[in-house]
Amino acid sequence: MHNRHVLHVMASEWKKTRKTPVQLVMMLLVPVLSVLFLSWGMDYILGISSHYKAAVFFADDKAALAEEVLAGEYPYFSFRNGDKEDAKDLIYEGKIDTALIVGEEEIRLIYDSSLLNSSAALKDSSDIAADLSMLLEGKEYYDGMQLFYPKEELIDMSTPMDKLQKHIDQLAGVVGMIVFLMMASNAMTISARSITGEKERQTFDTLVLCPAPLRKILLGKMLIMMAEIFLSGVMGVLAAIAGMAIWSRKNFATICEQAGQDGLWILVLILLLLAVTMAVTAIFTFIGSAFSQTKKASLFSSAGMVIVSVAAMLPTFLTTDLVKYIPMANWTPSILDICRHDIHFVPLLVALLISAALLCISMILSTGLWERTSE
Amino acid sequence: MITIEHLKKTFKKNKVEAVKDVSLEIHDGQIFALLGPNGAGKTTTMRMLSTLLDPTAGTIRYDGKLLEQSDVDIRRRIAFLTNEIRLDGQFTPDELADYYGRLYEMTKEQIEKNRDKLFDYFGISEFRDRRYETFSTGMKQKTSLAICLLHDPDTIIFDEPTNGLDILTQHLIEEYLLRLKSEGKCIILSTHILDLVSRMADRVGVIVDGKSVFCGTVEELPQAQGVNTLEEAFIKLYKENHEEKAIVGK
Numbered sequence: 001m002h003n004r005h006v007l008h009v010m011a012s013e014w015k016k017t018r019k020t021p022v023q024l025v026m027m028l029l030v031p032v033l034s035v036l037f038l039s040w041g042m043d044y045i046l047g048i049s050s051h052y053k054a055a056v057f058f059a060d061d062k063a064a065l066a067e068e069v070l071a072g073e074y075p076y077f078s079f080r081n082g083d084k085e086d087a088k089d090l091i092y093e094g095k096i097d098t099a100l101i102v103g104e105e106e107i108r109l110i111y112d113s114s115l116l117n118s119s120a121a122l123k124d125s126s127d128i129a130a131d132l133s134m135l136l137e138g139k140e141y142y143d144g145m146q147l148f149y150p151k152e153e154l155i156d157m158s159t160p161m162d163k164l165q166k167h168i169d170q171l172a173g174v175v176g177m178i179v180f181l182m183m184a185s186n187a188m189t190i191s192a193r194s195i196t197g198e199k200e201r202q203t204f205d206t207l208v209l210c211p212a213p214l215r216k217i218l219l220g221k222m223l224i225m226m227a228e229i230f231l232s233g234v235m236g237v238l239a240a241i242a243g244m245a246i247w248s249r250k251n252f253a254t255i256c257e258q259a260g261q262d263g264l265w266i267l268v269l270i271l272l273l274l275a276v277t278m279a280v281t282a283i284f285t286f287i288g289s290a291f292s293q294t295k296k297a298s299l300f301s302s303a304g305m306v307i308v309s310v311a312a313m314l315p316t317f318l319t320t321d322l323v324k325y326i327p328m329a330n331w332t333p334s335i336l337d338i339c340r341h342d343i344h345f346v347p348l349l350v351a352l353l354i355s356a357a358l359l360c361i362s363m364i365l366s367t368g369l370w371e372r373t374s375e
Numbered sequence: 376m377i378t379i380e381h382l383k384k385t386f387k388k389n390k391v392e393a394v395k396d397v398s399l400e401i402h403d404g405q406i407f408a409l410l411g412p413n414g415a416g417k418t419t420t421m422r423m424l425s426t427l428l429d430p431t432a433g434t435i436r437y438d439g440k441l442l443e444q445s446d447v448d449i450r451r452r453i454a455f456l457t458n459e460i461r462l463d464g465q466f467t468p469d470e471l472a473d474y475y476g477r478l479y480e481m482t483k484e485q486i487e488k489n490r491d492k493l494f495d496y497f498g499i500s501e502f503r504d505r506r507y508e509t510f511s512t513g514m515k516q517k518t519s520l521a522i523c524l525l526h527d528p529d530t531i532i533f534d535e536p537t538n539g540l541d542i543l544t545q546h547l548i549e550e551y552l553l554r555l556k557s558e559g560k561c562i563i564l565s566t567h568i569l570d571l572v573s574r575m576a577d578r579v580g581v582i583v584d585g586k587s588v589f590c591g592t593v594e595e596l597p598q599a600q601g602v603n604t605l606e607e608a609f610i611k612l613y614k615e616n617h618e619e620k621a622i623v624g625k
Contacts, residue, residue, distance in 0.1 A: 008477040012463075012470075019465045202461040206522075208427055210478040211450045217478075 005212040009220025010227075013194055017228060026189060027228055031182040031236035035175055036243045052097040054125060055090065056132070057082040059103055066102075066132065074128050084108065098125050100132065107132055168255070171244075172335035177312040179236035180276055180328055184308040186232045187280045188301040190225045191288030195366075199292035215367045218285075222363060226281045233273040255339050265338040271348045272334055275327040278355035282362035283307060289366035321347075327355045377401040377424070377530065377561065382433035384419050393419040395585035397433070401563060401578070403529070406556050408576035408593075409565040410609060412617075416585040417565045418457070421534045424563065425455035437530070451479065454523040457534035461519070464508025468499050468518050471507065472525055479526040486525070493521035496551060513544040520548065530561045537571070549575060569605045581609065583616040 017023050055078045056066060067079035078096075080086075087099035087110055098111040107129050195218075198204040207217055244252045283304040291297040314329035323329040324347035337343050377400075384394040394416040401407045411417045422428040424435060426446045435442040437449050462471050469490070476486035494500045497517040502510065507518060516539075524531070531552075537545040552562055552575065566572065572579060572593065579596055581589040589596060589612055593605070600608040 005478060008474065012466075012474045015470065016463070016465055201464070203463055205427055205455070205457075205460050206462060206475070207478075209425060209450055209453075209455055210475065211447045211480065212478045213447070 003216075005216040006220040006223065009212075009217050010224040013221055013224040014227075016193070017190075017224075020193075023189065023193070027186050027232045028235055031179060031232050032239040034178050034182060035236045035239035036246075052076060053095065054078075054098045054100075054128075055080055055087065055096045056100040056102065056128065057084070057087050059083050059101070062102070070128060070131060073131075077128060084110070100125055100129055102132060168251075168339050169332060169336060172332045173312075173316060175236075175240045176328075176331040176335070177309065179233055179240070180280070180308050180312050180331070181305065182236055183229045183233045183276055184280050184284070184305055187225060187229050187284035188298070188304065190228055191284040191301075192294040192297055194221050194225065195285060195288035196291050196294045196297040200294055214370050215363070218289075218363065218367055218370060222281055222285050222359070225285065226277050229280055230273055230277040233276060237269055237273065264343055268334055268338055268343055268348060271345075271352055272331055275330070275348075275351045275355040278352075278359045279311075279327045280304075280308065282355070282358040285366050286362045286369075289369040324348075325350045325354070327351045327358075376403055376438060377563075378434075378436045378439075379420075379424070380434050380436075382420065382423060382435065383431045384416075384423060384428060385431045393585060394423070394430075394582075397582060397585070397587040399580045399587055399590050401561060401580075403561045404556065404559045405577035406552065406562045406564060406575050408572040408579045409563060409582065410567075410569075410572065410579060411565075411582035412613060415582045417582055418534055420582065421455070421457075421532055421563070421565050425453060425532050426450055427455070451526065452528055453530045453532060454526070454528040455532045455534075456520060456523045456536060458516075458538050460523075461515075462507050462522060464506060466507055467505060468494065468503045468507065468521070471518070471522050475522050476525055481526060489525050489527060490521075493524055497521050497547065513540050516540055517544060517547070520551075524555075528560070530563070531555060532563045534565045535567070536564060537566075537568070569609065573605050579605075581612050583613055584618055586616065588612050588616045 017027070054076055056063070056070075058066065058079070058081050061081050063079040063081045070077070071079065084101045084103075087096075087101055090096045091099060091110060098109070101108040101110065109125050109129055111125065198207060208214065210217075244255070284301065287300050287304055288297055291300070308328060311326065311328035312331065314326060315323045315332045318329070321333075324333050324344065330347060330351045334343075334348065379397055379399040379401075382394055382397040383392075385392045397416065397420055399407075399409075409417050409420065419428065423430050426442065426449060429443070437445075437452070440449070442449055463474075466474065472486060472490040472494075476490070481489075491500075494503060497520065499514070499518055499521055502514060507515065510518060520536075533552075536552075537548055540548070549571070552564075556562055564571070564576065576593050578591065579589070579593050580587055581596070589599065591599065596605060597603055597608040600611045602608050602611060
């Protein structure tokens with residue numbers, strides 16, 4: 001019956017958020033912009049984007065033959081007849097980022113290491129050079145002054161999926177961290193306004209005087225905080241998916257194919273975000289309840305941000321399966337599991353339970369701190 | 376009736392003994408004024424009466440019921456207002472009434488009825504759609520008063536209710552307090568303004584250095600001290616009971 005207190009507090013807190021445009025922007029727009037920008041930047045830096053332009057020049061008029069064989073696999077390359085000078089001219093003019101010159105006895109690779117796009121194109125150029133060396137009966141190729149080994153001596157064990165997963169690993173790690181930091185930053189702001197702010201604005205006594213138990217009031221505040229943080233996380237994840245669909249269509253299509261059509265990935269993302277939401281709410285509710293001045297609470301909130309960052313970075317220096325059981329740390333391995341369509345729900349649920357336990361502990365401690373406030 | 380017996384409060388944090396021994400008797404349908412110099416322990420006593428603070432020792436009974444055993448029920452029956460109490464600045468008076476009314480478990484109809492009555496009396500109706508944070512001090516105080524009284528409490532505890540308010544607002548609040556008294560409510564005021572006490576209060580309690588030194592009717596106070604005015608009586612009581620603290624150093 002008294003759960004209506006919780007609902008009234010939630011409705012009131014949501015109203016406060018709606019009346020604070022800055023809070024709404026922080027909650028909804030900033031995660032989207034950050035993640036979209038980051039997705040683009042990461043794709044750009046990792047070289048899995050289609051931003052670069054490259055060309056293969058054939059001195060012996062074999063462009064048509066090479067295009068027929070290689071164009072499907074290397075869509076960012078054009079195949080032309082010409083020599084080294086033609087290629088350099090196009091690079092100087094900025095029309096292409098990198099060029100492969102197929103000569104009588106060797107294949108040369110021309111690129112500009114000072115240009116990001118040119119560097120990004122280098123990897124694919126090396127691959128295409130290797131393929132060309134086979135196609136053109138084992139010619140050697142050069143990277144500027146350096147002699148490359150012949151193709152037959154290069155043994156690359158990685159598959160295209162391995163390469164993609166490596167990219168996803170890096171992308172998920174960074175995007176995850178940004179999404180978590182956004183969620184934590186929102187939690188910090190909401191906690192400062194809704195929990196510490198009650199004491200700072202001297203509205204706390206009016207609440208204490210109500211017959212509604214303090215723990216119900218705090219629960220209402222925590223639940224709406226969770227809803228708002230979860231919403232910002234959902235916005236961040238949607239932006240990450242949109243970012244990948246926009247900037248890296250080929251990889252996105254491969255991931256969609258691998259992740260499967262059963263929609264389990266949506267459930268995994270929801271479980272992951274719920275665990276983060278609960279953990280972050282637990283941390284910042286406790287910090288918010290411990291202080292009666294937002295300035296002091298903000299100082300200690302930095303410690304909360306450090307906890308979130310460290311948890312998000314755990315998979316980079318902890319390679320055991322244990323990370324799959326730790327809220328926030330389980331993000332990157334779980335995203336990889338989605339890409340492989342090899343989803344394990346037990347670790348996800350354990351992480352969720354750990355977060356729920358943290359939330360309960362935080363609520364008990366925070367209620368105690370609130371009850372002592374009047375003293 | 377509220378009975379306070381040997382009330383004591385020591386703050387653990389700074390080990391200050393704010394209230395040492397306060398015993399008072401407050402009757403229904405009367406205005407009780409709590410008098411005392413600054414730092415005497417009036418506010419701490421009021422905060423204990425309103426359930427905001429737990430006493431270190433002693434008892435408070437509302438109609439015979441111990442406060443610590445039925446604090447939630449007592450909260451439904453009391454209102455507490457001080458100059459320090461604020462409301463959420465982002466909300467309008469209407470929204471505040473709705474929020475606090477629901478926390479006091481009132482029905483929508485009760486909220487609307489009481490809100491309209493109070494808003495009309497205090498002249499808040501014309502500002503009901505404006506944010507509380509945009510109000511002047513007087514408007515804020517009137518809105519806080521209206522919100523505190525929304526649940527129609529039996530006991531109203533006011534810590535210096537007219538401090539910093541203009542004459543018109545003071546008059547409006549005093550009128551309303553008298554109206555509440557006529558409805559049989561119990562009103563406890565803490566104030567420095569002796570004129571307000573002589574005009575409005577039925578009974579008076581005096582606290583000096585955390586101890587209650589007088590509790591009786593307004594007329595009894597000067598008589599008991601053998602003087603003519605409340606002011607003289609208060610000063611005499613203070614001088615007789617104040618413990619001069621030794622000043623260390625120069």
